Amino acid sequence: xxxxxxxxxxxxxxxxxxxxxxxxxxxxxxxxxxxxxxxxxxxxxxxxxxxxxxxxxxxxxxxxxxxxxxxxxxxxxxxxxxxxxxxxxxxxxxxxxxxxxxxxxxxxxxxxxxxxxxxxxxxxxxxxxxxxxxxxxxxxxxxxxxxxxxxxxxxxxxxxxxxxxxxxxxxxxxxxxxxxxxxxxxxxxxxxxxxxxxxxxxxxxxxxxxxxxxxxxxxxxx
Numbered sequence: 515x516x517x518x519x520x521x522x523x524x525x526x527x528x529x530x531x532x533x534x535x536x537x538x539x540x541x542x543x544x545x546x547x548x549x550x551x552x553x554x555x556x557x558x559x560x561x562x563x564x565x566x567x568x569x570x571x572x573x574x575x576x577x578x579x580x581x582x583x584x585x586x587x588x589x590x591x592x593x594x595x596x597x598x599x600x601x602x603x604x605x606x607x608x609x610x611x612x613x614x615x616x617x618x619x620x621x622x623x624x625x626x627x628x629x630x631x632x633x634x635x636x637x638x639x640x641x642x643x644x645x646x647x648x649x650x651x652x653x654x655x656x657x658x659x660x661x662x663x664x665x666x667x668x669x670x671x672x673x674x675x676x677x678x679x680x681x682x683x684x685x686x687x688x689x690x691x692x693x694x695x696x697x698x699x700x701x702x703x704x705x706x707x708x709x710x711x712x713x714x715x716x717x718x719x720x721x722x723x724x725x726x727x728x729x730x731x732x733x734x735x736x
Contacts, residue, residue, distance in 0.1 A: 532592040533661035535559075535567055535654070536719045541734060543649060545575065548729040552577045555584070557653050565592050569650040581606045588643055588650040594658045599643050600626075601672065613672035617641060624672055632677040638668040644680075646673045649732060653720050656713040659701055678706060686710070693733060694722050 538559050545553035555573025562568055567590045574583040586601035599615040612626040622632040622641050634641070640662055643651035658667075659682060666681040686702040688710045699715040702708070712722040723732040 532565055533594045533657065534718060535590075535594060535657040535661075536717060541653070541719060543732050544735055545730070545732045547577070551575075553584075554735075555649055557650055566590060566597065567594070567654075569653065571648055571650050573647075573649070580608075584647045586645070586648040586650055588648075588654070590654065594654065594661045596622075596641055596643055599645075599672070601645060601648050603647055603673070611673065613645075615643065615670060615672060622668075622670055622677070624670070624675065626672075628672070628675040630675050632668065632670055634668050635677075636679045637666045638679050639665060640667045642667045642669050642680075643672070644669045645671055649723075652711060652723050652732070655711055656699075656701055656720060657718040660718065664701075680705070688724070688726075691722055691724065691731075 536559050538561060540556055540558045542554070542556045544551050545555070553573055553575030555571055558570045560568050569588045571584070571586045574581070582603065582605040584601065584603045587599070588596060589598040591597050596615070596617055598617070601613050603611045613628065614625045616623050620634040624630045624632070640658070642655060642658060645651060664682045666679050668677055669680045670677045680703050682701050683704040686704060688700060688702055691712070694712045695714070697714070698712045698721055700710050700712045702710040707725060708727060709723060709725045711720055713720045721734045
């Protein structure tokens with residue numbers, strides 16, 4: 515009888531609600547370096563039938579006279595933890611660069627041009643993807659930090675085959691850029707490179723990413 519009661523409770527328990535995240539749609543961004551536009555990219559957000567969030571990105575640009583393109587896909591579960599990632603970057607007169615990540619518990623594995631395994635370190639209990647070039651990981655960072663209450667996380671940068679712990683630094687007080695709405699909130703990371711993500715706290719959509727030391731900004735377009 516007890517086993518029957520337990521089975522009934524387990525099968526009728528309410529599902530865990532999905533963490534708040536940007537709505538399905540396409541969001542366009544322009545990247546500038548020292549004030550000059552070098553890239554334009556579009557991130558499409560879509561929920562699949564299983565409730566996972568799939569972010570697909572397609573971007574292209576020109577820097578120092580060389581054109582290039584980037585495409586990537588980041589898949590998150592309902593808690594906003596990454597479950598898969600793949601990216602392809604192509605630069606004129608150069609070979610393409612490919613990378614992919616798979617996740618299982620406290621281990622992430624990279625494949626493609628580089629094979630490597632990453633583990634959670636220090637107090638980190640979650641992985642995030644912050645690749646150089648693709649924007650999907652930065653786009654989801656505010657929603658992830660809100661869902662997880664701003665914990666330290668292990669950031670993986672596949673293009674550099676590196677993983678390192680990062681944490682939100684609430685002591686930083688970055689100046690609000692002129693184009694960022696007054697109602698926007700921000701999260702700032704100090705190390706290994708200081709950057710700030712400005713976002714709408716109601717929709718969790720990113721309006722701007724700034725990396726002051728690099729003169730780099732990624733701003734949402736109308």
